[in-house]
Amino acid sequence: MLPKLNTLWIEGALSNLERICLASMLKQGHEVTLFTYGKVTNIPKGVKLGRAEDILPYDDSLRYAKNNSITLLSDYFRCILLKREMGIWVDLDCFLLKPYIVPSHGYLLGHEINTINSSVLCLPSDSEILQDMLDACANPNKSPYWLDFRRAYVKRLAFALSGRQWHLGQMGWGIVGPVALTRLVPRYNLLDKVQPMDAFYPLDRHGTAKLFEAEPFDHILDNPNIISIHIYAKEKKWDKPVPNSFIEFATESVKDYLG
Helix, strand or coil, X not given: CCCCEEEEECCEECCHHHHHHHHHHHHCCCCXXXXXXXXXXXXXXXXXXXXXXXXXXXXXXXXXXXXXXXHHHHHHHHHHHHHCCCCEEECCCEEECCCCCCCCCCCEEEEECCEEEEEEEECCCCCHHXXXXXXXXXCCCCCCCCCCHHHHHHXXXXXXXXXXXXXXXXXXXXXXXXXXXXXXXXXXXXXXHCECHHHHCCCCHHHHHHHHCCCCCHHHHCCCCCCEEECCCHHHCCCCCCCCCHHHHHHHHCHHHCC
């Protein structure tokens, strides 16, 4: 039996990108739960709805200061789901070409360029790395031990001198996401558990932008190592699929699951 997949959308309508990514999860045979804090429209038939408030009460302060992104809330939410052993976490912009299988050791995560990303993630509920991230989220005014020197001491001192409150959101994007994984995986000697780049992150931002254009994509379909693609280029996600693009192909390939 395939593992369950979980993802999060705060509220509002889904774009074509989120819809086809959800549909691709269904097509590969996974049970998919979309957790929401508010009303969401355009949800593909077959996707289960979950109350996000039952996992983590909404807290608008859980934002990354650099871009005011609510992703910090999502990072905390993800950790709680994994602690409760509810299945795999998958970002809503991951398009599956194959089903996800969790190895017997319980770790499912992948290399990206210069980092270990958290867009596809499963960790053993009793793992030290997961507990470290949960502890950081539960103590948002305390610097996690993996924070770099400049932020942990210099920037924090500047905040203290100015009377501003030090908070996870000020410590840099992904501090309990990709940054934490990139620094903690080697610390706990888990590098051998990390999937190669081709598995989940075969394309960089420039490469995924081309997926929205009439560009050849045989190299993607012909690569047996690709399980899913993390699709960036969010500025294009509301556009109508361009003829002969990968996005048009992807939309057509999951049309039976978009109802």
